[in-house]
Amino acid sequence: MSSKRPFCSRNGRTLLIIRWELIDMNYEEAVAFLDAPKYxxxxxxxxxxxxxxxxLGNPQDxxxxxxxxxxxxKGSTAAYISQILQCAGYKTGxxxxxxxxxxxxxxxxxxxxISPQSLARLTSRVYEAVQQMAARKQLLPTAFELITAVAFLYYAEEHADFVVLETGLGGRLDATNIIPCPVLSVITAIDMDHTNLLGDTLAAIAGEKAGIIKPDGHVVSYEQRPEAAQVIQRxxxxxxxxxxxxxxxxxxxxxxxxxxxxxxxGTDDTYHVSLLGTYQVYNAATAITAARxxxxxxxxxxxxxVSDGLAKTRWPGRLEIVGKNPLILIDGAHNPHGVRALRQSLEQLFxxxxCTFIMGVLADKNYxxxxxxxxxxxxxxxxxxxASERALSGDTLAVLLRKDGVDAQSVSSIAEAVEYCRKEFREDVICAFGSLYYIGQVRAYCLKAGDHNGT
Known part of the structure; x- marks a missing residue:
């Protein structure tokens, strides 16, 4: 066996990362490598x-x-399209x-x-390639590029009929855009976000998103605002x-x-989706257009x-009910467009x-x-x-909310927030939103406690 060296992950635990000659990472080592601060x-x-x-042999091709x-x-539309393709009999990544x-x-x-074993095995291959890049003094990949490479290897190995591939950030310069011309390029709702990287106008951001459109390709787009629609059309x-x-x-x-x-x-056919919120109907219409x-x-x-795929689609963390006594919903809305859609949906449902809100945001968002x-x-x-280095502290957020006339208080943990709501606000609708970086913890805590079943 080749020797191993210690590696300290972001949470401070010491893990073992294997030298690049060895290709037998375990799952914990693989995740530590993929999530390493240097990448x-x-x-x-x-x-x-x-x-x-x-x-790696360009498996994406x-x-x-x-x-x-x-x-x-993006995620909801991808989930709809993926489920439709599965219902059509295609093996779908x-x-x-x-x-x-x-x-x-x-x-x-x-x-x-992907199984932990497959993730570890394929990450070992990616790790070897990164070491070769380092030896050549080439610019090293980011964490997103590393996991994207693992995904390409996995889908090629699985002989997937289709892969529904979501960009990470933007489009034109996103790691996923290394692919040749796709079967379809799908562009969902465009709004102001990541302005420090993508531009500070809607047209500039649309230009980055439209960068996934390739020669002689086929494009499906959500109904955009005029500034964005013009960029996509051009x-x-x-x-x-x-x-x-x-x-x-x-x-x-x-x-x-x-x-x-x-x-x-557009037809007399009636579709059913279990995902809540008017915006999920709009996302479903985008998926229907893609299917057509x-x-x-x-x-x-x-x-x-199409009908079966829409009905079977589940997508955690998007206006999802995770508790019934009291009613607790979570939503990943983390920018003005998403929050506006969440508000519209809450007003229609209630x-x-x-409502009583649990709120956490990242400091680089337009909170x-x-x-x-x-x-x-x-x-x-x-x-x-x-739980992010980019987080705005709950104390600071509470101060901002109180300045806006909201009865707000900071709590030390997700568990404290949920338990406080259970005890004090059992008659309220509770909604957690603001960042995907913490609503998963709300979801896990509520489901572990059996809250999803109303217990």
């Missing part, structure tokens, strides 16, 4: 990814991909980020997460790519309850597969009713606008500090 940076650009995938970019709705509870959630095939013209734009006016919502939503889109485009391209995606949007629905708020 945990945001650096748009494709050069390191190109070198890395060259060393053999994959049939549906590529998804956008500001909000699904690559998303970030994860809610488990690292392996990010890489799935036919609904099953990019399609430049690349001679076809464009199907979702028309939200053709949606007819027939029923909305806590059990799900019934709607039609695939049908025109000759892929066997029946109307029944008319004339204010002032998020507060302004949600304030009319706030009966009170408990603030927490997400």
């Amino acid at each position: 945990n940076t945001i650096r748009p650009g494709l050069e390191p990814m190109i070198h890395l995938m060259d060393l 053999s994959l049939r991909i549906i590529h998804i970019a956008g500001t909000n709705g 699904l690559y998303t980020s970030p994860y809610i509870e488990r690292f392996t959630e990010r890489v799935r095939c036919d609904g099953r997460e 990019r399609c013209q430049e690349q001679q790519a076809s464009l199907d734009m979702v028309n939200l006016s053709r949606i007819c919502i027939k029923k909305q309850t806590l059990e799900g939503q019934d709607f039609s889109y 485009c695939l049908q025109r391209l000759g892929y066997a995606v029946s109307a029944q597969a 008319p004339q009713q204010k 002032s606008s998020m507060i302004e949007i949600m304030r009319p629905l706030m009966r009170r708020a408990l603030t927490v500090t997400p």
Whole structure:
């Protein structure tokens, strides 16, 4: 056996990382490597990814991909499309980020997460390639590029019929954009986010998202605001790519309850989704448009597969009920567009009713606008500090909320926030939102306690 050296992960635990000659990482070592602070940076650009995938044999070139970019709705739309393809009989990979509870959630095939053993084995291959890059003094990959490489290896090994591939940040310079022309490029709702990296206008951000559109490709886009729509249309013209734009006016919502939503889109067919919130109907319409485009391209995606796929889709952390006594919902809304959609959905589900909120945000987000949007629905708020180096402290957030006239207090942990709500606000609707970096902890705590079943 080759020798091993100590490695200190972000949480301070000492783990063993194997030298690059050895290809037998275990799961803990693999996650520690993929999450190592030295790789945990945001650096748009494709050069390191190109070198890395060259060393790994470019498995992405053999994959049939549906590529998804956008500001909000990427994960939900990807989940819908993936489930539709599975119901159509295709073996389907699904690559998303970030994860809610488990690292392996990010890489799935036919609904099953990559096994810890496969993650460890494939990460060992990626680790070897990174060591070769280091020896050549090449720029090293980021953490997102590393896990994306693992995903490409996995889907090629699994012989997936389709891979539904979500970008990490932007599109044009995102690690996932190393792929050749995909079967479909799908662009979900575009809004202001990551302005320090993507630009400070809607048109600039749309330009980065539209960077996934390739020559002679086929594009499906959510109904965008005019500034973003014009950029997408121009990019399609430049690349001679076809464009199907979702028309939200053709949606007819027939029923909305806590059990799900019934709607039609452009035909007499009625679809059912279990995901809550009007925005999930809009995301479903984007998935339906994608399915109809695939049908025109000759892929066997029946109307029944579309209907069944939408009905079967589950997507944790997006206006999800995780407790019933009191009613506790969680939502990953973390920018003004997402928070605006969350507010609209809460107003429709609970008319004339204010809510108790659990709120935690990252310091680089537009939390002032998020507060302004949600304030009319706030009966009170408990603030927490997400487990991220980029987090805004719960104390600071509580001060900001109180300045805005909200009854707010900071609590030390997720458990304290949930238990306080259970004890003091049993008649309220409780909603946790603000960052995907902590709602997974809310979800895990509530489900572990049996709250999801109303116990």
